[in-house]
Amino acid sequence: MSNGFTALIDLHTHTNQSDGTTSPDDLMAAAKAAGLDAIAITDHDTFEGYLLARPAALEHGLELVCGIELSTRTAEFPVHLLGYFLHTPPTLSFTKWLTEQHQARHERNLKLAAKLQSLRLDVTLEEAKQLGRGVTGRVHFARVMIAKGYVRDIKEAFNRYLAEGAPAYVAMEDVLLDEAIPRMREAGGLPVIAHPGRMRLGANETEFIHRCADRGLAGLEVIHSDHSLEEALRYQRLAREFGLAMTGGSDFHGDNKPRLKLGFGYEGNVRVPNEWLQALRDLPRN
Numbered sequence: 025m026s027n028g029f030t031a032l033i034d035l036h037t038h039t040n041q042s043d044g045t046t047s048p049d050d051l052m053a054a055a056k057a058a059g060l061d062a063i064a065i066t067d068h069d070t071f072e073g074y075l076l077a078r079p080a081a082l083e084h085g086l087e088l089v090c091g092i093e094l095s096t097r098t099a100e101f102p103v104h105l106l107g108y109f110l111h112t113p114p115t116l117s118f119t120k121w122l123t124e125q126h127q128a129r130h131e132r133n134l135k136l137a138a139k140l141q142s143l144r145l146d147v148t149l150e151e152a153k154q155l156g157r158g159v160t161g162r163v164h165f166a167r168v169m170i171a172k173g174y175v176r177d178i179k180e181a182f183n184r185y186l187a188e189g190a191p192a193y194v195a196m197e198d199v200l201l202d203e204a205i206p207r208m209r210e211a212g213g214l215p216v217i218a219h220p221g222r223m224r225l226g227a228n229e230t231e232f233i234h235r236c237a238d239r240g241l242a243g244l245e246v247i248h249s250d251h252s253l254e255e256a257l258r259y260q261r262l263a264r265e266f267g268l269a270m271t272g273g274s275d276f277h278g279d280n281k282p283r284l285k286l287g288f289g290y291e292g293n294v295r296v297p298n299e300w301l302q303a304l305r306d307l308p309r310n
């Protein structure tokens with residue numbers, strides 16, 4: 025898989041339809057130029073980038089995989105969940121469910137901005153959205169507050185304004201991982217835990233992944249630009265242990281992560297063999 029002649033792919037990329045800066049057309053051209061055989065667009069909460077990229081993918085002879093990345097949570101911590109729709113397009117009910125999530129988040133953010141204004145903080149939803157990574161959340165409001173000198177850091181922003189019980193708090197939670205996994209399965213998708221290394225679960229990691237595997241998880245993102253080689257090897261072992269498929273990608277965001285190369289990550293720390301995509305395709309599914 026590292027002889028230099030292996031066909032390489034990238035199963036984790038973002039376009040300007042979520043929080044990347046590259047248009048879907050340009051991303052396909054870049055994938056072709058990088059010598060990739062296949063690419064998945066995994067924008068946050070939207071399939072727009074994938075739909076827009078299809079003609080260009082065809083033109084370049086690239087295999088384009090329909091994907092998505094959802095922000096979910098357990099009771100204790102946030103989890104990014106990738107979904108790959110390899111066999112069938114996502115169902116209408118799934119797309120509708122996504123739209124409801126967008127709407128709920130937008131309404132929460134409007135209320136949050138209004139509360140901040142009523143507390144005499146000049147922070148608007150538009151400003152937070154500019155920092156928002158696809159999904160605008162409390163942390164983006166916090167960063168605007170820091171930039172304007174209202175608070176020193178994110179911790180203070182939450183403690184004084186944004187945390188539960190604080191004066192600008194508006195209840196709204198990410199969807200539960202335990203709900204998102206079956207929803208994705210029902211919609212014909214393969215749910216995969218994104219960049220598990222970022223969660224820093226320590227001693228709880230094996231148990232968490234085991235539990236997700238029992239609940240319908242299909243795969244684990246083993247290779248990711250933020251993973252060390254040790255982490256990649258650990259996730260490869262865990263994937264094998266629990267019968268999960270292995271995926272990998274750069275998490276390309278265009279100019280929002282300028283040093284990160286499509287298909288190759290940081291200084292070549294991402295190289296995902298095409299065989300992994302074929303193995304994903306061969307997985308049993310609902």
Ligand SMILES: [Zn+2]
Pocket residue numbers: 093104218219
């Ligand atoms: Zn992510």
Ligand SMILES: [Zn+2]
Pocket residue numbers: 036038066093275
């Ligand atoms: Zn991502």
